[in-house]
Amino acid sequence: MALFTGKGDDGSTKLFDSEPGKRASKASPIFECLGMLDELNTLVGWCKAECPDNLVTQEQKVKMLLHDVQNHLFTLQAEVAGAPKSIPLSSVEALGVLINRIEGEMPPIKTFLVPGGTELSSRLDIARAVARRAERRLVTLHESGEREVSASSRAYANRLSSLLYALTRLVNNRAGIVEDAPAYKDV
Numbered sequence: 747m748a749l750f751t752g753k754g755d756d757g758s759t760k761l762f763d764s765e766p767g768k769r770a771s772k773a774s775p776i777f778e779c780l781g782m783l784d785e786l787n788t789l790v791g792w793c794k795a796e797c798p799d800n801l802v803t804q805e806q807k808v809k810m811l812l813h814d815v816q817n818h819l820f821t822l823q824a825e826v827a828g829a830p831k832s833i834p835l836s837s838v839e840a841l842g843v844l845i846n847r848i849e850g851e852m853p854p855i856k857t858f859l860v861p862g863g864t865e866l867s868s869r870l871d872i873a874r875a876v877a878r879r880a881e882r883r884l885v886t887l888h889e890s891g892e893r894e895v896s897a898s899s900r901a902y903a904n905r906l907s908s909l910l911y912a913l914t915r916l917v918n919n920r921a922g923i924v925e926d927a928p929a930y931k932d933v
Contacts, residue, residue, distance in 0.1 A: 763828030832896035863918035874910035
């Protein structure tokens, strides 16, 4: 596969389900969504690269969990690009179980938390924020009728930001960082 062909220099490209000879504008909301998912996948990869091998939750290495998330994001990108793929409901359910397990390891929270703590938790917070933005793009794409996105894939996108938030808390907790609630006062 060549790194470039020059065919997209005019601002067009192809999707998985493009008709032969037809190209789509890169300004399409589909490509905005694909770009957002790509950005998220890259951020998750950055978190994975910085994740210590010994960071484990419920017998599962967080580094491997993040790798699984990346693979699911590729599936989601394929679906948005028009491939006959979607994230299975079992993956959505597994994320929910994992989030609940991580939450069970943490002290309960009653307020928003100020992002930060460790470098890894800060990166996970950035990934969480991008995951929420990607989810909004995905829902917009689906609701506009431009691309049907399966209910299970939309649910996975919704759960993913919760997982990244739970992992942020886990990383800070394991590092001994005390969580900080916003003061909500004039500074």
